Amino acid sequence: MLVKSVLKGDHRALAKAISAFENEEPVAAKIAKEIFPYTGKAFVIGVTGPPGAGKSTLVDKMIKHYRSNKKSVGVLAIDPSSIFTGGALLGDRLRMASHNLDPDVFIRSMASRGGVGGLAKATRNAIRLLDASGKDIIIVETIGAGQSEVEIVKVADATVVVTIPQLGDQVQTFKAGLMEIGDIFVVNMADLPGADKMVTYLLGGVVAKNGWAPPVLRTVAKSGEGVDVLIEKLEKRREFLAKKDIAEKRQLEQTRAEISSLVAEKISKVFLKELSSSKDLERLIELVNKKKIDPQTASEELFAKLSKKR
Ligand SMILES: Nc1nc2c(ncn2[C@@H]2O[C@H](COP(=O)(O)OP(=O)(O)OP(=O)(O)O)[C@@H](O)[C@H]2O)c(=O)[nH]1
Ligand SMILES: [Mg+2]
Structure with missing residues (x-):
């Protein structure tokens, strides 16, 4: 019953099914099994970066963009800290609240009882649920801090690393964790001084992966400036991954890893x-x-x- 409603795109059913994965309810395995044949169509975008870099604001603008192209969107905001508090990301909800009444936009914050490993697994299943429910685009927002993000972005078709002009002391941490995982780098808050310096810095650090050279872009998420170019690059990434040999190899690796x-x-x-x-x-x-x-x-x-x- 629940799965049937999920497949029809019912948001209440989706929410309930995602909770089943978060809480590791016994029914979760059955749901996973039943939805699996309906998955594999959506384009999954990971958006990660330091706290406060403007990820949610950017995601909000991305949703607007995709909606104006008649694409349906699912958003998962991952909050490893709320594993302990059980809290929801009220801020994110508010920042994306303009989409609340849109039946083609589903937004949900995620936490899991099962610690970081459990969260990665629950997120993977939540992505599949959104995919099976017919969402064209799935965006997963995570705070770029540790292992959990790396686990989560492994399933993304495109990982967008969001940074800001003045990271100060955080630059080292940034370098250590986020350089390797980005498929697209965004210097957000390009309205603030220092954006050029950050772009240059990133261009010096990006590494091509399997034939994909990650672009470095500038955005002002608050005004929406640069978001159109980001969407274009995401489309390029999608075309790149759709090439037969690349798609096959990637699928093999991902299934083996899972x-x-x-x-x-x-x-x-x-x-x-x-x-x-x-x-x-x-x-x-x-x-x-x-x-x-x-x-x-x-x-x-x-x-x-x-x-x-x-
Ligand atoms: N000046 C400026 N401020 C921005 C821009 N984008 C976002 N902000 C502001 O930065 C603050 C943080 O934005 P969020 O979108 O919540 O950032 P976040 O990365 O999602 O934050 P966490 O989820 O808490 O890590 C908000 O007050 C935004 O209005 C921008 O391009 N320029
Ligand atoms: Mg956020």
């Missing part, structure tokens, strides 16, 4: 369960605490014992 990570998750669950009831664990904890052996050696002994049982 199945592997699901199997790894199951293996780790089984091992951890056995470990929690292992007498050896108690004995080794004591030895480590008495400084008789080190934790690494203890883990190797335990792992050998657990593996032998198979």
